[in-house]
Amino acid sequence: MFCPRCGKEYAERVNFCCQCGAAMCIPVPTPSKKLTRSRKDEKIAGVCGGFAEYMEIDSTLVRLLWVGLVFFGGWGLIAYIVAWIVMPVEPLTKPEPASSAAPQPATSH
Numbered sequence: 001m002f003c004p005r006c007g008k009e010y011a012e013r014v015n016f017c018c019q020c021g022a023a024m025c026i027p028v029p030t031p032s033k034k035l036t037r038s039r040k041d042e043k044i045a046g047v048c049g050g051f052a053e054y055m056e057i058d059s060t061l062v063r064l065l066w067v068g069l070v071f072f073g074g075w076g077l078i079a080y081i082v083a084w085i086v087m088p089v090e091p092l093t094k095p096e097p098a099s100s101a102a103p104q105p106a107t108s109h
């Protein structure tokens, strides 16, 4: 680790820099909110669930809006496919303890 103020390198974790006295307690980086395809709330590809998680709204509402876009104009389907390709899948391991116990076994599709 390096001192953020003077750049002195430390092999071990220290709380304060012995050279300039700067606080070395680096706060734990909070996971940035990312638009990802949901693993736990997916119907087709988890795109709607991912959007719902990102915007903190009901995934059903997202699906209703999205289906509306598919029928009115038709580009909702294209948008879905683009989002499917572009959006990364939500990472398997989450830092916070999972409320649901074990990951559900993959059922046959």
Ligand SMILES: [Zn+2]
Binding pocket: 003, 004, 005, 006, 007, 008, 017, 018, 019, 020, 021, 022
């Ligand atoms: Zn320093």
